[in-house]
Amino acid sequence: MVRLIVHLVLGACLWLPVLSLAGPQETYTIVIKEHQFEPAQLSIPAGRKVKVVIDNQDPTPEEFESYELNREKVVAGGKQIILYLGPLKPGSYKYFGEFHKETAQGTIVAK
Numbered sequence: 001m002v003r004l005i006v007h008l009v010l011g012a013c014l015w016l017p018v019l020s021l022a023g024p025q026e027t028y029t030i031v032i033k034e035h036q037f038e039p040a041q042l043s044i045p046a047g048r049k050v051k052v053v054i055d056n057q058d059p060t061p062e063e064f065e066s067y068e069l070n071r072e073k074v075v076a077g078g079k080q081i082i083l084y085l086g087p088l089k090p091g092s093y094k095y096f097g098e099f100h101k102e103t104a105q106g107t108i109v110a111k
């Protein structure tokens with residue numbers, strides 16, 4: 001039993017660094033409100049995988065779409081989705097809300 005516990009503890013310790021390397025390091029949030037993205041420009045670190053929550057606070061659905069990021073995902077009204085982006089090269093990546101293109105425009109800047 002003791003050996004089992006030691007084994008589990010050691011095992012967990014060995015895996016921790018691997019898990020933290022594998023998982024995304026930071027989480028960012030983009031809010032959709034009145035068919036606009038907020039912030040309209042989001043800066044994230046280049047060369048790293050990040051987690052981006054798209055939080056749709058409008059009652060209507062929106063579609064997060066970006067040719068440059070190669071993403072297209074519907075967010076139901078009042079719901080959230082999670083996107084994993086990167087690692088990205090430094091630069092600007094435009095995205096828009098397919099359902100409200102006139103107002104829902106944004107840029108992700110990797111630096």
Ligand SMILES: [Cu+2]
Nearest residue numbers: 063065072098
């Ligand atoms: Cu689309």
